[in-house]
Each structure stands twice: as C-alpha cells, then as structure tokens.
Amino acid sequence: MELLEKKIIEKGVVLPGGVLKVGSFLNNQIDVELLSAMGEEVAVRFKDKNVTKVLTVEASGIPFACFIAQKLQCFAVFAKKSKSINVEGELYQADCYSFTHKTLNKLIVPKEYLSENDVVLIADDFLARGEVVNALISIVRQAGATLAGVSVAIEKGFQNGGDELRKQGVDLYSLAVVKEMGEDGIKFRSEN
Amino acid sequence: MELLEKKIIEKGVVLPGGVLKVGSFLNNQIDVELLSAMGEEVAVRFKDKNVTKVLTVEASGIPFACFIAQKLQCFAVFAKKSKSINVEGELYQADCYSFTHKTLNKLIVPKEYLSENDVVLIADDFLARGEVVNALISIVRQAGATLAGVSVAIEKGFQNGGDELRKQGVDLYSLAVVKEMGEDGIKFRSEN
Numbered sequence: 001m002e003l004l005e006k007k008i009i010e011k012g013v014v015l016p017g018g019v020l021k022v023g024s025f026l027n028n029q030i031d032v033e034l035l036s037a038m039g040e041e042v043a044v045r046f047k048d049k050n051v052t053k054v055l056t057v058e059a060s061g062i063p064f065a066c067f068i069a070q071k072l073q074c075f076a077v078f079a080k081k082s083k084s085i086n087v088e089g090e091l092y093q094a095d096c097y098s099f100t101h102k103t104l105n106k107l108i109v110p111k112e113y114l115s116e117n118d119v120v121l122i123a124d125d126f127l128a129r130g131e132v133v134n135a136l137i138s139i140v141r142q143a144g145a146t147l148a149g150v151s152v153a154i155e156k157g158f159q160n161g162g163d164e165l166r167k168q169g170v171d172l173y174s175l176a177v178v179k180e181m182g183e184d185g186i187k188f189r190s191e192n
Numbered sequence: 193m194e195l196l197e198k199k200i201i202e203k204g205v206v207l208p209g210g211v212l213k214v215g216s217f218l219n220n221q222i223d224v225e226l227l228s229a230m231g232e233e234v235a236v237r238f239k240d241k242n243v244t245k246v247l248t249v250e251a252s253g254i255p256f257a258c259f260i261a262q263k264l265q266c267f268a269v270f271a272k273k274s275k276s277i278n279v280e281g282e283l284y285q286a287d288c289y290s291f292t293h294k295t296l297n298k299l300i301v302p303k304e305y306l307s308e309n310d311v312v313l314i315a316d317d318f319l320a321r322g323e324v325v326n327a328l329i330s331i332v333r334q335a336g337a338t339l340a341g342v343s344v345a346i347e348k349g350f351q352n353g354g355d356e357l358r359k360q361g362v363d364l365y366s367l368a369v370v371k372e373m374g375e376d377g378i379k380f381r382s383e384n
Contacts, residue, residue, distance in 0.1 A: 021278045028279070029245075029305040030268040032261040053221075059250035059270065063258050069224045076222040078251065086213045086292055087220070100278055113221040 001041050001175040004153065005188050007034060014181045018156075019100075020126075026153060027060035027125045038175055039067030042123070042151045045173050046072065049148040051121045053077050053114065055136055057107055061124040064153055068123055077114065079107040079136065092142045096135035099128060107135045109143075116144035127152040127174060130161025137170075154178060157189050193233050193367040196345065197380050199226060206373045210348070211292075212318075218345060219252035219317045230367055231259030234315070234343045237365050238264065241340040243313045245269050245306065247328055249299055253316040256345055260315055269306065271299040271328065284334045288327035291320060299327045301335075308336035319344040319366060322353025329362075346370060349381050 013021040025031035051072050056065035057079040069076035080087065081098075082105075090111040098105050114120070120143075122136045133150055140147050149171030155162040157177040165172045177189040205213040217223035243264050248257035249271040261268035272279065273290075274297075282303040290297050306312070312335075314328045325342055332339050341363030347354040349369040357364045369381040 015278070015280065019278050021280070023278060023302065024304070028270065028272070028302065030258060030261065030270075032258060032268055033265070035258070036262060059254060059272070062251060062254040063268070066222060066224060066227070066255050066258055067262075069222065070228060073225070076224055076255070078220065078222075080220070080251070082293070086207070086211050086215060088207065088213070101274070110215065110220065112216070 001038065003034065003037060004176045007031070008154065008176060008178075009186055012186060014186065018128075020154065020156070020178065020181060020186075022125075022154065027063075030063045032063075035063050035067045036070075038064060038153060039069075039071045041175060042068045042121075042173060043071030046121055046148055046151070049121070050119050051148050052118045053145075054121050054123050055079070055109070055114070055140065056123045057081070057132055057136065060126075064125055065123040068121065068151065072121070077109060079109045079139065081105040081107065092139045094135035094138040094142075096131045099131075107132075107139065109139050111143070114139070114143040114145055118143065118145040119148050120145050121148045122150045123152070125153045126156070127154070127161050127165075127172075128156040128159040130164055133161065133165065149173060151175070193230065195226065195229060196368045199223070200346065200368060200370075201378055204378060206378065210320075212346065212348070212370065212373060212378070214317075214346065219255075222255045224255075227255050227259045228262075230256060230345060231261075231263045233367060234260045234313075234365060235263030238313055238340055238343070241313070242311050243340050244310045245337075246313050246315050247271070247301070247306070247332065248315045249273070249324055249328065252318075256317055257315040260313065260343065264313070269301060271301045271331065273297040273299065284331045286327035286330040286334075288323045291323075299324075299331065301331050303335070306331070306335040306337055310335065310337040311340050312337045313340045314342045315344070317345045318348070319346070319353050319357075319364075320348040320351040322356055325353065325357065341365060343367070
C-alpha cells in the first residue's frame with residue numbers, strides 16, 4: 001500500500017537490533033486517518049469472505065483491527081496477554097514469545113467470543129517470525145472457527161514468518177513488506 | 193447515552209468485587225458499530241475545543257480513543273504500562289494502580305508525542321476511583337499541554353473518581369454513569 005510505504009519512509013526509524021520504530025503513526029501515536037484508509041484497503045481484499053470477527057492481540061494491534069472491523073461491519077476481538085479480574089469462564093490459550101517485550105506470553109481469548117460459527121480475519125501491526133500470528137491461528141483452530149486470512153500492516157520480509165504462512169496456504173495480505181532496512185534506508189518488496 | 197446504557201443492561205455482567213464485565217462489546221470483544229457511535233457522541237460534545245490528541249492507556253481504552261479521534265479528525269496516543277524495545281528517548285511517566293490487574297503500573301508516554309502545543313482529550317473505558325485518569329492528567333501537565341476534558345464510556349458513580357474531577361473543574365463527559373449495580377440489576381444516574 002503506497003500510502004503506508006511512504007509514511008514508513010517518511011516517519012519510520014530503524015533502531016539497532018532489527019527494530020523498525022513506527023510509534024509516531026502506527027502503534028503508540030495513531031494516525032487515525034491513515035489507519036482508516038488501511039482498514040478500508042484490507043476490507044476490500046477480504047470483502048467476499050463473510051468475516052464475522054477480526055482477531056488481534058493487545059495492545060498495538062487493536063487500532064488496525066478496529067478499523068478493519070469498522071469497514072467490514074463486524075466485531076473485533078483482542079487476545080489478552082494476562083488474565084485480569086474481568087475475564088472469567090473458559091479460555092482459549094496459546095503460548096507466544098514477544099520480540100518487543102522479550103517475554104513469553106500466554107495469549108488468552110474467552111471462549112464466549114469465538115466459536116465454530118465464526119469466520120476470522122487475524123490482524124496485527126507487525127509480522128516478523130510469525131509467533132503472534134501462529135498463536136492466534138492456534139486459537140482460531142481451538143475454537144473450530146474458519147480462518148479467512150491474515151492481514152498485517154508491516155511484514156519484515158527478511159524474516160521468515162510471512163513466507164512460512166504463504167507456504168501453508170494462508171491468505172496473507174501484508175500492506176507493506178520490508179525487503180531490507182539499514183543505513184541505506186528502507187526498501188520494500190514490490191510484489192503483493 | 194441511551195444506546196450504551198441499553199447495551200450495558202442487555203450484555204453487562206456484574207461480578208463479585210464490584211466488577212462490571214462488559215467484555216462482550218466494549219473491552220475484549222469490540223462492537224465497532226457501537227464504539228463508532230460513542231466516538232461520534234463524544235466528538236460532538238468536544239468539537240469546539242480544537243482537540244489535537246486523544247490520550248488513553250493500553251489496552252482497553254484504545255478502541256474508544258481511536259473512534260473519538262476518528263470523528264474529531266485528530267491523533268490518538270496511548271500510554272504504555274511498560275517500556276518495550278521500540279520506545280526510546282525521553283518519557284513522561286506517572287504511577288497508577290490497576291484495579292483490574294491488581295498491580296502498580298508506571299504509565300509511559302514518549303515526550304515526542306505530546307507537547308505544549310497540544311490540546312488533549314483524555315479517554316478511557318472505565319472511571320471508578322480515577323487513578324488512571326489522574327495519572328494521564330499528570331502526563332498532560334508534564335507536557336505543558338492544554339487539557340480539553342475527559343471522556344469515559346462508563347463511570348462508576350458510586351465511587352468518587354468522577355465527582356472529584358468535577359469538583360476540580362475538569363470537563364468530564366461520562367457516556368453512562370452507573371448509580372448502583374447488584375442483584376436488582378444496574379441503575380444509571382439520569383443527569384449528564
């Protein structure tokens with residue numbers, strides 16, 4: 001998506017350790033106009049799949065998931081990383097390692113919010129090694145729901161998470177695929 | 193807001209310990225159509241204040257803040273509860289106790305996302321004793337920004353956070369104020 005790629009080049013900051021910081025528009029401060037347009041772009045791609053739920057994980061996937069769900073006119077659901085006192089009843093759970101927090105998390109979704117009748121689109125801000133997306137796919141399978149596909153704002157194409165998903169036949173729509181990033185700037189894969 | 197009050201009565205669950213569970217539409221599964229309408233309602237109330245940022249805290253305040261920001265055509269910013277590797281530079285910080293997680297959190301906002309030029313509307317899903325909102329107000333003051341007001345989806349009117357803010361002259365707009373909740377159901381304060 002050209003608008004997003006432009007914004008990444010203009011506002012993204014490459015930090016040591018393979019971190020692409022996009023906090024000024026995507027996942028700390030939210031450029032709502034951009035996110036609305038991204039939601040529309042994803043909705044057009046998945047409009048014929050009868051999606052009933054957009055599933056993401058707290059916290060930084062929530063804006064993207066909400067704006068996709070707004071355009072698809074369906075619900076958004078987010079997995080939590082810990083059980084709080086307002087979560088009760090039976091849970092779907094899946095382990096996943098967080099690259100940005102360097103911790104092992106258990107992703108949790110109450111069973112009441114996902115069932116075999118749901119058609120689920122998974123959404124997140126980033127896809128790198130695919131740990132979060134694979135944990136969310138595990139939760140969709142535990143629910144017996146149908147996986148419509150996966151959409152991420154930014155895929156790190158130089159890590160293998162996205163290509164592994166494509167090999168498995170998952171319908172993956174990455175709005176921007178970073179081919180390389182470093183001192184020479186940020187370059188994108190043109191295919192998509 | 194009648195639509196929200198109706199939804200709380202229809203879908204809200206009162207749990208032991210003064211917990212009002214609204215995860216099926218507000219803060220775990222998101223009823224995006226409802227949240228859009230809530231965002232519109234808040235935007236109408238604050239439309240003349242020239243709001244530049246809607247400030248909330250991860251995770252459950254994010255959908256409400258995003259939909260308010262969408263209608264006000266401004267940015268949303270969320271405070272994080274811990275520093276991740278994609279957060280760098282100088283930070284505003286404020287301590288706050290989480291009722292739902294029973295932990296003391298340090299709320300963090302990078303200084304680059306709030307400045308003295310900003311007019312800030314604080315938004316969150318719940319207001320009870322007001323600890324989160326007061327921590328966010330502290331961050332707005334640290335930034336030297338102007339506080340336009342505070343909007344919450346649900347105020348627990350039987351706790352004192354909301355009335356304390358009103359006494360301090362804060363322009364507080366609570367979409368639903370719960371007067372009492374228990375075995376006899378949920379009752380709302382009609383004023384607002």
